[in-house]
Amino acid sequence: MIISDLNKCQPIIGSEGTKIKQIFHPHNTMLGIGYSVSQCTVGPGKRSKPHKLKSSEIYFILKGHGILHIEDESSDITENQAAYIPPSSRQFIENTGDTDLEFLCIVEPAWKQEDEIIE
Numbered sequence: 581m582i583i584s585d586l587n588k589c590q591p592i593i594g595s596e597g598t599k600i601k602q603i604f605h606p607h608n609t610m611l612g613i614g615y616s617v618s619q620c621t622v623g624p625g626k627r628s629k630p631h632k633l634k635s636s637e638i639y640f641i642l643k644g645h646g647i648l649h650i651e652d653e654s655s656d657i658t659e660n661q662a663a664y665i666p667p668s669s670r671q672f673i674e675n676t677g678d679t680d681l682e683f684l685c686i687v688e689p690a691w692k693q694e695d696e697i698i699e
Contacts, residue, residue, distance in 0.1 A: 586619060594620070596628045596672070596697050606690050616690040622646065622681045627674030628694070634695035635687045637665040639673065644681035648673050 582604075589601035598620040605616040618662035618683050619642070622628060630649075639648065650671045657663060657673075675681035685691075 589619070591621075594628075595696060596631045597626070598628050598673075599620050600685075603684075614690060615686060615688040618685045618687075618691070619682055620685050622673060622675040624675055624678050624680065630670055630672045630699040632668050632670055632697040632699075633654065633665075633687065633691070634667055635689050635691065636667045637671075637688075638684075638686040639663045640684040640686070642682040642684060644675060644677045644679050646673055646675045646677065646681045667671045 584603045586601060586603060589600050589603060591599050594600045599622075601619045603619060604613065605618075606613055629689045639657070640662040641657055641659050643659060645656065647654050648657045648663050648671070650663075650665055650669050653665070657675075673681070673683075
């Protein structure tokens with residue numbers, strides 16, 4: 581059994597501009613999983629940079645609210661909602677609230693730097 585403690589995950593700033601805490605990834609579990617799970621944070625009034633990822637993603641909003649942009653579509657998104665982002669889709673998320681926007685990002689197959697394209 582492997583238990584990951586979010587409080588012990590060291591945050592990094594992703595190339596798309598979000599603060600990321602990597603919870604599970606094939607390189608830190610040794611269980612042979614093929615996906616990754618991260619907690620991401622976008623500050624009030626901020627947004628991630630438009631980008632594409634070769635993998636599919638699911639965003640599950642934990643706190644706050646914002647607007648999720650996927651290709652030519654935009655939608656309000658808030659706590660307890662999830663969104664599917666197809667592979668190779670141009671996307672970004674913006675925080676329209678006055679508190680941090682926090683969400684889980686599940687990527688399958690697992691996120692790799694070389695699979696990300698920042699505009």
